[in-house]
Amino acid sequence: MIYLKKTFLMGILILVVGLIVLAVGLPIGYSEAPLEMSEWRVTWFRIFSAPTEIVPIDTVGIAVNETTLPASFDFIMSDLDFAPYTGSMDEIGLMAKTEVYVPSDGKVRFELGSDDGSALFLDGEIVIDNWGLHAYQPMSKVVSLEKGVHTLEIWWFEWHGSAVLSFKMDEKVTSSDPLYGRVVGGAIVIAGLAVMIVFRPERKK
Numbered sequence: 323m324i325y326l327k328k329t330f331l332m333g334i335l336i337l338v339v340g341l342i343v344l345a346v347g348l349p350i351g352y353s354e355a356p357l358e359m360s361e362w363r364v365t366w367f368r369i370f371s372a373p374t375e376i377v378p379i380d381t382v383g384i385a386v387n388e389t390t391l392p393a394s395f396d397f398i399m400s401d402l403d404f405a406p407y408t409g410s411m412d413e414i415g416l417m418a419k420t421e422v423y424v425p426s427d428g429k430v431r432f433e434l435g436s437d438d439g440s441a442l443f444l445d446g447e448i449v450i451d452n453w454g455l456h457a458y459q460p461m462s463k464v465v466s467l468e469k470g471v472h473t474l475e476i477w478w479f480e481w482h483g484s485a486v487l488s489f490k491m492d493e494k495v496t497s498s499d500p501l502y503g504r505v506v507g508g509a510i511v512i513a514g515l516a517v518m519i520v521f522r523p524e525r526k527k
């Protein structure tokens with residue numbers, strides 16, 4: 323009899339867990355969908371001074387080249403990589419723009435690294451402030467994005483010494499999936515009810 327009683331209580335416990343899952347969802351219930359990126363459109367600059375505050379590179383330099391770079395969610399350029407575009411490895415900068423199509427609402431992680439300063443903008447709003455004269459340092463941020471097309475822009479400058487620019491972002495958007503929580507929660511509730519019915523206490527005669 324004690325065994326049956328414990329099993330019945332276990333059914334109630336399973337039922338409660340199922341109801342909680344139904345109410346709050348599951349942290350592991352998520353989906354991933356691939357992003358689509360256009361090629362980067364880049365304007366290259368020779369700069370006259372190292373900007374202490376975040377300003378468009380064209381306010382401290384002169385455009386010397388316009389190119390595209392392949393659409394890439396992950397790239398790193400350093401020192402000699404810049405010379406073909408600017409004719410120099412120092413006192414240079416760039417402003418690069420692209421569009422990203424996000425197929426569903428969700429979270430995306432960005433990382434921007436630079437020597438010297440850089441900034442990342444999403445739809446015109448600053449997301450990562452990595453500005454200043456400094457050795458290479460990466461900075462990252464996770465951002466919630468709505469489904470649709472979003473604009474990304476990078477501003478970067480190199481004054482003296484070594485020069486690096488790196489960019490990384492998730493290639494997939496991670497979305498929480500409420501349906502998953504409901505299906506799993508519903509299944510747990512049914513399992514709890516089944517246990518309660520099968521192991522229900524018998525009435526004394």
Ligand SMILES: [Ca+2]
Pocket residue numbers: 437438456480481482483484485
């Ligand atoms: Ca430098």
